[in-house]
Amino acid sequence: MRLELAKRPQHSKLFSALSPFIAFVLTVIAGAILFALLGKSPGAALYAYFIAPLTDLWSLHELAIKAAPLILIAVGLAVCYLSNNWNIGAEGQFVMGAVVGAMLPILYPGLQQSPLALPVMLVMGALGGAAYAAIPAFLKARFNTNEILTSLMLVYVAQLFLDWLVRGPWRDPAAMNFPQAPRFTGYAVLPELLPSAGRANIGILFALIAAVLVWILLARTRKGFEIRVIGMSPRAGRFAGFSTRGAIFFSFLLSGALAGLAGISEVSGAIGRLQPSISPGYGFAAIIVAFLGRLNPLGIVAAGFVLALTYLGGEVAQIEVGVSDKVVRAFQGLLLFFVLACDTLIHYRIRFVPSERLAAVLPEAKSDA
Amino acid sequence: MLESILLTIATASTPLLIAAIGELVVERSGVLNLGVEGMMLMGAVIGFGVALTTGNPWLGVLAGIVAGAAFSMLFAFLALTLATNQVATGLALTLLGVGASGMIGEAFVGQPGVKLTPIYIPGLTDMPFGRLFFGQDPMFYISLLLVAGVSWFLFRTRAGLTLRSVGDSHTSAHALGIKVIRIRYAAVAFGGACAGLAGAQMSLVYTSQWIENMTAGRGWIALALVVFASWRPTRVLLGAYLFGAITIAQLHVQALSPNDIAVGAGPLWFLSEAGRWLLSVLKSVPAQFLSALPYLATVVVLVLISRNRRLTLINTPACLGRPFVPDR
Numbered sequence: 001m002r003l004e005l006a007k008r009p010q011h012s013k014l015f016s017a018l019s020p021f022i023a024f025v026l027t028v029i030a031g032a033i034l035f036a037l038l039g040k041s042p043g044a045a046l047y048a049y050f051i052a053p054l055t056d057l058w059s060l061h062e063l064a065i066k067a068a069p070l071i072l073i074a075v076g077l078a079v080c081y082l083s084n085n086w087n088i089g090a091e092g093q094f095v096m097g098a099v100v101g102a103m104l105p106i107l108y109p110g111l112q113q114s115p116l117a118l119p120v121m122l123v124m125g126a127l128g129g130a131a132y133a134a135i136p137a138f139l140k141a142r143f144n145t146n147e148i149l150t151s152l153m154l155v156y157v158a159q160l161f162l163d164w165l166v167r168g169p170w171r172d173p174a175a176m177n178f179p180q181a182p183r184f185t186g187y188a189v190l191p192e193l194l195p196s197a198g199r200a201n202i203g204i205l206f207a208l209i210a211a212v213l214v215w216i217l218l219a220r221t222r223k224g225f226e227i228r229v230i231g232m233s234p235r236a237g238r239f240a241g242f243s244t245r246g247a248i249f250f251s252f253l254l255s256g257a258l259a260g261l262a263g264i265s266e267v268s269g270a271i272g273r274l275q276p277s278i279s280p281g282y283g284f285a286a287i288i289v290a291f292l293g294r295l296n297p298l299g300i301v302a303a304g305f306v307l308a309l310t311y312l313g314g315e316v317a318q319i320e321v322g323v324s325d326k327v328v329r330a331f332q333g334l335l336l337f338f339v340l341a342c343d344t345l346i347h348y349r350i351r352f353v354p355s356e357r358l359a360a361v362l363p364e365a366k367s368d369a
Numbered sequence: 370m371l372e373s374i375l376l377t378i379a380t381a382s383t384p385l386l387i388a389a390i391g392e393l394v395v396e397r398s399g400v401l402n403l404g405v406e407g408m409m410l411m412g413a414v415i416g417f418g419v420a421l422t423t424g425n426p427w428l429g430v431l432a433g434i435v436a437g438a439a440f441s442m443l444f445a446f447l448a449l450t451l452a453t454n455q456v457a458t459g460l461a462l463t464l465l466g467v468g469a470s471g472m473i474g475e476a477f478v479g480q481p482g483v484k485l486t487p488i489y490i491p492g493l494t495d496m497p498f499g500r501l502f503f504g505q506d507p508m509f510y511i512s513l514l515l516v517a518g519v520s521w522f523l524f525r526t527r528a529g530l531t532l533r534s535v536g537d538s539h540t541s542a543h544a545l546g547i548k549v550i551r552i553r554y555a556a557v558a559f560g561g562a563c564a565g566l567a568g569a570q571m572s573l574v575y576t577s578q579w580i581e582n583m584t585a586g587r588g589w590i591a592l593a594l595v596v597f598a599s600w601r602p603t604r605v606l607l608g609a610y611l612f613g614a615i616t617i618a619q620l621h622v623q624a625l626s627p628n629d630i631a632v633g634a635g636p637l638w639f640l641s642e643a644g645r646w647l648l649s650v651l652k653s654v655p656a657q658f659l660s661a662l663p664y665l666a667t668v669v670v671l672v673l674i675s676r677n678r679r680l681t682l683i684n685t686p687a688c689l690g691r692p693f694v695p696d697r
Contacts, residue, residue, distance in 0.1 A: 003450055005450075005451070005452055005694050007694065007696075081457075086456055088460060139668070139671075139672055143672050143675050143676045144675045144676075144678050144681065145668075145671050145672050145675040146593075146596060146671060146675065148403065148456065149589060149592060149593045149596070149667065149668075149671055150668050150671060150672075152586075152589050153586070153589065153590075153593075153664040153665070153667045153668050154664070154668070156585075156586050156661065156664040157661045157664050157665060160657040160658070160660050160661045161657065161661070163657050164655050164657035164658065167657075168655060284464060287460060287464070288461075288464065291457060324472060324475050326468065326471040326472040326475055326581075327468075327472050328468070329464070329467060329468025329469075329471055329472070330465060330468035330469045330471075330472050331468070332464065332468060333407075333461060333462075333464035333465025333466070333467070333468045333469065334465060336457075336460075336461040336464060336465070337443065337447065337458075337461050337462075337465060340447055340451075340453045340454065340457055340458050340461060341447055341451055341453065343453065344447075344451040344452060344453055348451075348452065348694070350451075
């Protein structure tokens with residue numbers, strides 16, 4: 001048996017819509033097998049992962065907290081990937097956004113009493129993320145340097161920089177040598193949506209607004225059209241007079257700004273202060289979110305909640321079923337694999353062809369293929 | 370002192386060298402596999418686990434190689450058979466490798482590992498600087514053999530020529546009756562085996578323990594080294610040792626005292642003075658900044674290499690990263 005691809009004359013609308021769902025089902029099946037191998041009941045584990053977090057109000061709030069940064073980052077990444085700019089350093093831009101945004105409450109604690117503090121912090125965070133993303137963008141546009149490698153290397157640099165800040169100059173003197181910056185207070189804290197019911201903050205609103213705006217940008221504006229043309233065929237884009245360099249800067253700055261906004265929202269909302277580690281790999285999980293949402297901002301909203309569910313379900317499963325929280329990362333990687341595999345169905349028909357030796361024995365099979 | 374520094378540089382450079390030489394073969398066949406980091410982690414954790422349970426480090430090395438190659442086949446099936454986007458698929462392999470290795474390795478955290486012992490040749494190893502040439506761990510010699518072997522294979526054999534032709538024009542190669550997909554499968558498997566071996570070196574020689582995410586970006590640096598080397602095996606050797614030296618230099622700065630520096634005496638006294646001054650400057654820099662050096666150096670090196678657009682264009686395998694679907 002051999003597997004053969006045959007190009008479809010047109011890409012399949014059916015599989016375009018179905019592929020993320022097929023991928024998700026395949027991941028769940030693979031997960032069930034994995035849990036069975038680990039000696040856990042697959043039913044109980046899958047329930048803990050995908051159903052239990054949805055059964056009470058408190059965890060729905062937690063879901064919104066985890067989905068917000070994933071959606072914000074992934075929406076920006078979609079613009080990058082559609083224009084063929086491979087920004088995989090969103091984790092670093094997230095960290096730098098948090099650091100730059102946190103400058104205000106840490107360096108000028110008095111300003112936290114002003115209602116303007118939060119808007120200024122959010123803008124600074126977005127600018128910080130955008131500025132950090134501008135480095136790989138500039139290097140790609142000016143020197144043709146591979147943006148995949150440079151953006152990733154800068155993740156490590158940003159994490160070390162944050163580590164130095166919270167252990168050194170920005171350490172809270174009142175924290176008994178704990179490596180953490182002072183807690184944000186007053187207007188520097190991101191407001192909660194429904195404080196009586198849970199912790200969810202307005203970060204999720206930023207994410208939804210960003211998704212709608214970027215959807216309009218991509219589907220309804222000339223700039224969005226430019227982005228998609230350049231991504232599909234840089235040559236066609238050049239003939240149409242679109243600037244490839246412009247697209248590099250536009251997509252990197254936009255995605256950097258959104259990652260930075262996610263970063264400052266996370267530290268001023270869910271965490272409340274700067275500490276050595278501020279992200280459980282949101283910047284990388286967002287890559288999966290972007291592809292699971294088929295690079296469509298509205299699909300990304302749904303995908304963001306699915307990935308947020310795996311984070312949350314991982315915590316539940318660790319407590320209730322005794323599965324390590326490390327399984328989550330493996331799960332997420334598996335999901336991306338299945339998404340990419342299923343996307344092949346959109347452009348190709350897959351045929352199983354008997355191997356040549358078999359075909360020689362069975363002549364009718366050969367004429368069939 | 371100098372000898373022991375050179376020895377640690379060799380140990381730090383070896384995983385970079387092995388992973389990069391494997392990826393070089395993959396890229397020469399026209400495939401971009403960004404999963405090196407994930408494959409290294411899989412090799413590291415499986416190699417460590419097998420060595421720990423059997424007590425035999427060589428079985429660990431073997432298991433690391435097999436794990437890396439087997440893991441790379443996931444990438445190969447998607448990117449080659451299903452013609453998926455290679456960048457995204459490679460990323461997926463790394464994300465999966467990070468997650469899966471963390472999951473598998475949870476039981477091994479904090480366990481004392483089994484170390485691969487350095488070779489010892491009576492007489493030769495005891496000479497001054499003898500340990501450098503005749504007293505290192507076997508992986509060091511294997512890495513050098515790999516460079517020589519790959520260099521010979523790519524540029525001195527017919528099979529190597531075929532592999533390069535597939536990387537430069539898969540359509541022409543296909544028209545000549547060369548099995549493009551089959552050759553690429555073999556190249557990806559070799560790259561996976563090398564990444565797995567590099568990972569096993571890290572968990573059996575370099576640190577001889579399992580720490581989650583222990584490769585800390587070395588897989589990505591190996592990818593950068595291939596670009597830095599403009600796809601030439603001998604230049605990979607140079608690049609790997611350059612980065613190994615940077616990694617080690619930042620570690621030694623913490624440990625070195627000014628009295629250790631005695632490079633020149635007599636008329637050359639200023640060399641020692643300059644060294645001591647440099648050390649005092651470096652010691653005043655926060656440790657995190659020194660740790661960031663290898664990553665920053667990678668960025669700088671990539672910029673320097675890619676600035677010359679013509680040179681990159683000539684050296685890059687023309688079909689790098691382009692999926693191939695044979696039409697029948």
